[in-house]
Amino acid sequence: MNVMAGPLLSSSREINLSVIGRYVDYLVEEQGVKNIFVNGTTGEGLSLSISERRQVAEEWMTKGRNKLDQIVIHVGALSLKESQELARHAAEIGADGIAVIAPFFLKPWNKDVLINFLKEVAAAAPALPFYYYHIPALTGVKIRAEELLDGIQEKIPTFQGLKFSDTDLLDFGQCVDQNREQQFAFLFGVDEQLLSALVMGATGAVGSTYNYLGKKTNQMLEAFEQKDFSSALNHQFCIQRFINFVLKLGFGVSQTKAIMTLVSGIPMGPPRPPLQRASREFIDEAKARLESLDFLSSTDLKDGNLES
Numbered sequence: 352m353n354v355m356a357g358p359l360l361s362s363s364r365e366i367n368l369s370v371i372g373r374y375v376d377y378l379v380e381e382q383g384v385k386n387i388f389v390n391g392t393t394g395e396g397l398s399l400s401i402s403e404r405r406q407v408a409e410e411w412m413t414k415g416r417n418k419l420d421q422i423v424i425h426v427g428a429l430s431l432k433e434s435q436e437l438a439r440h441a442a443e444i445g446a447d448g449i450a451v452i453a454p455f456f457l458k459p460w461n462k463d464v465l466i467n468f469l470k471e472v473a474a475a476a477p478a479l480p481f482y483y484y485h486i487p488a489l490t491g492v493k494i495r496a497e498e499l500l501d502g503i504q505e506k507i508p509t510f511q512g513l514k515f516s517d518t519d520l521l522d523f524g525q526c527v528d529q530n531r532e533q534q535f536a537f538l539f540g541v542d543e544q545l546l547s548a549l550v551m552g553a554t555g556a557v558g559s560t561y562n563y564l565g566k567k568t569n570q571m572l573e574a575f576e577q578k579d580f581s582s583a584l585n586h587q588f589c590i591q592r593f594i595n596f597v598l599k600l601g602f603g604v605s606q607t608k609a610i611m612t613l614v615s616g617i618p619m620g621p622p623r624p625p626l627q628r629a630s631r632e633f634i635d636e637a638k639a640r641l642e643s644l645d646f647l648s649s650t651d652l653k654d655g656n657l658e659s
């Protein structure tokens with residue numbers, strides 16, 4: 352069972368490659384996270400230029416070599432050509448896989464149209480495992496994942512699995528149920544519901560909170576594997592208490608970056624516009640909540656690197 356994180360990389364609105372090496376060590380040593388999903392939602396991949404995305408991917412590959420187990424690079428873009436360029440680049444630098452979201456401006460209107468797009472991206476990196484990144488709340492593409500998976504390997508031979516960032520557990524459960532013969536990876540992306548997804552057959556998780564609650568989540572995964580469901584539930588409820596709290600305050604990529612900085616001590620920088628940096632009030636409240644939930648002792652929290 353693997354947990355992947357979606358780290359962020361810009362500082363002063365520019366990408367800050369210099370923190371990636373330190374961040375790899377932090378994730379491995381402090382959070383027990385050894386699989387990384389680069390340039391996804393949390394990493395603001397769609398807010399970076401193609402050249403920046405290439406640089407970020409290269410730095411992760413260089414600094415993660417011999418330390419990380421797997422690096423999957425998100426190469427989705429509105430332009431098929433850009434997506435193919437990024438897919439080829441991921442193959443050249445030795446990534447372990449690529450993932451693609453649905454194009455979200457001129458949108459695919461049915462399953463076949465979406466598969467055709469994905470197929471052309473996958474074909475640009477024919478030796479790399481391919482993941483579809485299903486995140487309908489952000490792309491606005493509501494084609495059910497279960498429908499998409501039906502017969503997908505005939506169209507995309509490198510299809511390896513799904514990153515499912517949606518709360519529709521009926522859709523998720525049916526993806527697993529209808530593909531029991533395949534060796535697909537089912538990576539769940541709603542951190543507050545991970546335990547429910549594990550029961551339904553999730554084989555891994557990709558999420559923003561694993562950047563700072565990776566250790567806690569790994570404890571939940573371990574309890575689940577040991578069939579200690581009561582402990583697993585306690586861990587999930589504890590994680591939910593934090594996520595529920597921050598969701599009520601207003602939680603997204605900007606707030607995630609602030610918490611990552613707070614917990615790791617590594618400056619993650621502000622987000623790129625249109626996002627705005629998290630407010631001081633948010634940071635103070637999140638910090639108090641992390642302490643009260645005993646996720647971290649107050650000495651672990653390092654907000655010296657937070658730009659106010």
Ligand SMILES: CC(=O)N[C@@H]([C@@H](O)[C@H](O)[C@H](O)CO)[C@@H](O)CC(=O)C(=O)O
Binds near residue numbers: 394540557
């Ligand atoms: C919409 C969104 O950002 N979802 C997050 C979740 O981890 C989410 O932050 C968490 O479940 C809290 O709601 C991930 O699915 C995104 C992710 O894995 C990524 O950075 O690519």
